Amino acid sequence: MFHLRTCAAKLRPLTASQTVKTFSQNRPAAARTFQQIRCYSAPVAAEPFLSGTSSNYVEEMYCAWLENPKSVHKDSMAWTSLTSTRFSTCPPPLSSGDRNQHFLCGRSSVGWRFEEFLQRKWSSEKRFGLEGCEVLIPALKTIIDKSSENGVDYVIMGMPHRGRLNVLANVIRKELEQIFCQFDSKLEAADEGGDHLGMYHRRINRVTDRNITLSLVANPSHLEAADPVVMGKTKAEQFYCGDTEGKKVMSILLHGDAAFAGQGIVYETFHLSDLPSYTTHGTVHVVVNNQIGFTTDPRMARSSPYPTDVARVVNAPIFHVNSDDPEAVMYVCKVAAEWRSTFHKDVVVDLVCYRRNGHNEMDEPMFTQPLMYKQIRKQKPVLQKYAELLVSQGVVNQPEYEEEISKYDKICEEAFARSKDEKILHIKHWLDSPWPGFFTLDGQPRSMSCPSTGLTEDILTHIGNVASSVPVENFTIHGGLSRILKTRGEMVKNRTVDWALAEYMAFGSLLKEGIHIRLSGQDVERGTFSHRHHVLHDQNVDKRTCIPMNHLWPNQAPYTVCNSSLSEYGVLGFELGFAMASPNALVLWEAQFGDFHNTAQCIIDQFICPGQAKWVRQNGIVLLLPHGMEGMGPEHSSARPERFLQMCNDDPDVLPDLKEANFDINQLYDCNWVVVNCSTPGNFFHVLRRQILLPFRKPLIIFTPKSLLRHPEARSSFDEMLPGTHFQRVIPEDGPAAQNPENVKRLLFCTGKVYYDLTRERKARDMVGQVAITRIEQLSPFPFDLLLKEVQKYPNAELAWCQEEHKNQGYYDYVKPRLRTTISRAKPVWYAGRDPAAAPATGNKKTHLTELQRLLDTAFDLDVFKNFS
Numbered sequence: 001m002f003h004l005r006t007c008a009a010k011l012r013p014l015t016a017s018q019t020v021k022t023f024s025q026n027r028p029a030a031a032r033t034f035q036q037i038r039c040y041s042a043p044v045a046a047e048p049f050l051s052g053t054s055s056n057y058v059e060e061m062y063c064a065w066l067e068n069p070k071s072v073h074k075d076s077m078a079w080t081s082l083t084s085t086r087f088s089t090c091p092p093p094l095s096s097g098d099r100n101q102h103f104l105c106g107r108s109s110v111g112w113r114f115e116e117f118l119q120r121k122w123s124s125e126k127r128f129g130l131e132g133c134e135v136l137i138p139a140l141k142t143i144i145d146k147s148s149e150n151g152v153d154y155v156i157m158g159m160p161h162r163g164r165l166n167v168l169a170n171v172i173r174k175e176l177e178q179i180f181c182q183f184d185s186k187l188e189a190a191d192e193g194g195d196h197l198g199m200y201h202r203r204i205n206r207v208t209d210r211n212i213t214l215s216l217v218a219n220p221s222h223l224e225a226a227d228p229v230v231m232g233k234t235k236a237e238q239f240y241c242g243d244t245e246g247k248k249v250m251s252i253l254l255h256g257d258a259a260f261a262g263q264g265i266v267y268e269t270f271h272l273s274d275l276p277s278y279t280t281h282g283t284v285h286v287v288v289n290n291q292i293g294f295t296t297d298p299r300m301a302r303s304s305p306y307p308t309d310v311a312r313v314v315n316a317p318i319f320h321v322n323s324d325d326p327e328a329v330m331y332v333c334k335v336a337a338e339w340r341s342t343f344h345k346d347v348v349v350d351l352v353c354y355r356r357n358g359h360n361e362m363d364e365p366m367f368t369q370p371l372m373y374k375q376i377r378k379q380k381p382v383l384q385k386y387a388e389l390l391v392s393q394g395v396v397n398q399p400e401y402e403e404e405i406s407k408y409d410k411i412c413e414e415a416f417a418r419s420k421d422e423k424i425l426h427i428k429h430w431l432d433s434p435w436p437g438f439f440t441l442d443g444q445p446r447s448m449s450c451p452s453t454g455l456t457e458d459i460l461t462h463i464g465n466v467a468s469s470v471p472v473e474n475f476t477i478h479g480g481l482s483r484i485l486k487t488r489g490e491m492v493k494n495r496t497v498d499w500a501l502a503e504y505m506a507f508g509s510l511l512k513e514g515i516h517i518r519l520s521g522q523d524v525e526r527g528t529f530s531h532r533h534h535v536l537h538d539q540n541v542d543k544r545t546c547i548p549m550n551h552l553w554p555n556q557a558p559y560t561v562c563n564s565s566l567s568e569y570g571v572l573g574f575e576l577g578f579a580m581a582s583p584n585a586l587v588l589w590e591a592q593f594g595d596f597h598n599t600a601q602c603i604i605d606q607f608i609c610p611g612q613a614k615w616v617r618q619n620g621i622v623l624l625l626p627h628g629m630e631g632m633g634p635e636h637s638s639a640r641p642e643r644f645l646q647m648c649n650d651d652p653d654v655l656p657d658l659k660e661a662n663f664d665i666n667q668l669y670d671c672n673w674v675v676v677n678c679s680t681p682g683n684f685f686h687v688l689r690r691q692i693l694l695p696f697r698k699p700l701i702i703f704t705p706k707s708l709l710r711h712p713e714a715r716s717s718f719d720e721m722l723p724g725t726h727f728q729r730v731i732p733e734d735g736p737a738a739q740n741p742e743n744v745k746r747l748l749f750c751t752g753k754v755y756y757d758l759t760r761e762r763k764a765r766d767m768v769g770q771v772a773i774t775r776i777e778q779l780s781p782f783p784f785d786l787l788l789k790e791v792q793k794y795p796n797a798e799l800a801w802c803q804e805e806h807k808n809q810g811y812y813d814y815v816k817p818r819l820r821t822t823i824s825r826a827k828p829v830w831y832a833g834r835d836p837a838a839a840p841a842t843g844n845k846k847t848h849l850t851e852l853q854r855l856l857d858t859a860f861d862l863d864v865f866k867n868f869s
Contacts, residue, residue, distance in 0.1 A: 101395050104138060104326055105387060110170045110408050111137035112383040117412040122183050130163035131356035133288050135323045135382055139333045140171045143252060143284055145207040146337035152250050154213045154237055158230035159254035160223050172199045172214045176415030181422040196220060197615060198432025217432045218615040220606035223259035227269040228570045232577025234280040240582060246281025246344050253285050257307035258293025268570030270314050273346050277562035278574060281344035284336055290355035295368040308350045316346040323353035324382050431617060433580040445695035448662045453689040454725035455509050460718055463508035463552060464492030467501060471551035476539045484533060495718040499709045500531045502681035506688035507549060510586055511556040515692050518560040520575050521590035525563050528592050531709045534561045568599035576607055579621040583697050587621050594625035594639020608699045609647045609672060620697035627703040628753045629804040629841055631848035638805060638840035644675050644701050645814035648780040652817035658785045667781035673699040675780040677752040682716030683777055686727035705753055713756055729778040730786040737772035745862050747797040748773045751811060754804040761856045771860060779811060782818045791823050800830040802859045808836040832859040
């Protein structure tokens, strides 16, 4: 390992005497080398400050900067050459009196004094301060400076809670008064919002004199959850500015040591880093390694020697550096930024530091780490030690140092005084992804209406013809695919569409209007059920492909369709971040099967569902979740619609004002997300187009079909997609029952695929005049207005909800109370469906069919509910 120029006593202040003794006994002087030496006296990693004892890990960590590039990085001689050049000799110490020492001292002072100021003013508040790793502030500034020097003009950052306020204040440069007023509990909130807020700021970089835009992405308390979100936003910003090599836009991710080693999303994010449709061409990872996770010692928190070992899966260089040596930290950060700029690969900086307080300022760390914190209590802050060194060397004098401190203290005091003038908290000022021009200046939609989502027949026909052809010459496709394309062509001639063609037409028309579309997920290029085929493969030439969607119009927007890695959590987070960057893009994530979304539940629960409520940040991401009871067993049947509906923010017991102008659009504006289950391809087409034509953005959850993809009755006519047509929130009965509504004995409400089972059974029982079937296509926001009209149309009918899911699942618990509210609880709402169960579906085909027949019997037995009346 490469030995630092500074002695072990300086590098390992908490256990200096043990270090020097151990180092002198076990490590004779040797030539500087990359050779790794890992001799552990314990079977798992010990820590420098843990129990105040020495360890081999300490000696290696504090006497090494870079893990052996020859053993870690085998892909490129250039990689090894750069690291050898930078570390084959000790980096020259900053000469006494060097202006960089003055500069570094000043930068270090702001981080330390900021934490001191917060502690004085709000000693009883939880702020998750940076004490013990104040060097993070100049470290980040150095990475940004060096990157700016190399041409980067946009840096997107993600970080956990520790040190967040300090980074906002001294790196992003959020106005201090805006930060301080967040502590005032008496201030009224102008808009709904929460903590862990983000920030977007464009300014001049004082070192390079170049414009730099900094964005800190808002995040939940779930550590590392923001990692793929930052990656997705970075990818989007690179895409929109044509930065195909990552030379203009980059990302910096901050981590804690325990989370970096313990959270699986870190691994998933690393594995996206070099995939063609996901790479951001290198991220600088900075690990604040305070050698403890809340109260858990590292020996209990990980099995690997280093918390950064996960980065080895992508051969990322890992720089370990003592955070109590500011000059060493700055040098390492410059090299890391240079590495990223040169090779466009991920790089990791491990700041080995400590946490001066507990997990938060109210927490007592002595309960669980008494010896460690006895040592920490004796530690001088890094700035104080560095300043004393500079004073002793005559670089600065004591009055100059004190003047620098008092100058920043005065800035904080003046900002604190101004913060008292703030009367209202404006969370919208903390947006991490503003959309200039999309909203009015006060953040409101420019209208509260939505135009028709229909298209002219010429456009529909043109898209259909391209979808059923191969627009590239001398391109040989599979014989089975030839039949599929021929079938599509016949449908176009007959003016009909199936599910795949409806999607094609929605996408193609939006591309014509300049809307970028990105469809991502496992196997989305072909489609899990072999229905999409958006990427054609030449059967004779390896890796030769064709995407007909990109051959529709001369000046169309680009279409991106990409198979993802076998990840849900990471990929959905990535696509969420991509959708954050611009409202003028349709970003879709499709689960291979709907139930796989639960692996990404953190992104759904913490970002997608409450994102606007917490951070005043709209997002138009679309989730396509295949769903349906097909007799295939419990694993791939249910997309768990009950979970999405349970998280909707509407009140089931309050009937809204149905006479309100633009009632349907206002409902959409007030909801936290939209949940639909379309029963026709035409309606699926409309809801996709509506997602972009709305004057605001909301997440859209679509439960997509499986068997309906090829169901002969699941077809839509062009007539349902022409100008003047819209998405139908409710599809009412249009058969004989609707012609004589007074004769109808039962009105069945349903959604999705079960409608086709019901119509088949109704016809077989010759009950088309006695039972009306109404489809609820948009479940949330609930279509109170349209369903009230349906109920009033059939005055003699009893009401029943029918679903193929089990009673404790599906839609029943969401629909029943809202339907009862719609009719002022004048009638009961009966249930026809499967009994409650723990599993989503049976694994036995015969049992599945028996359950289906039982629910159909219940739905059409007009006497079944009489005993319950």
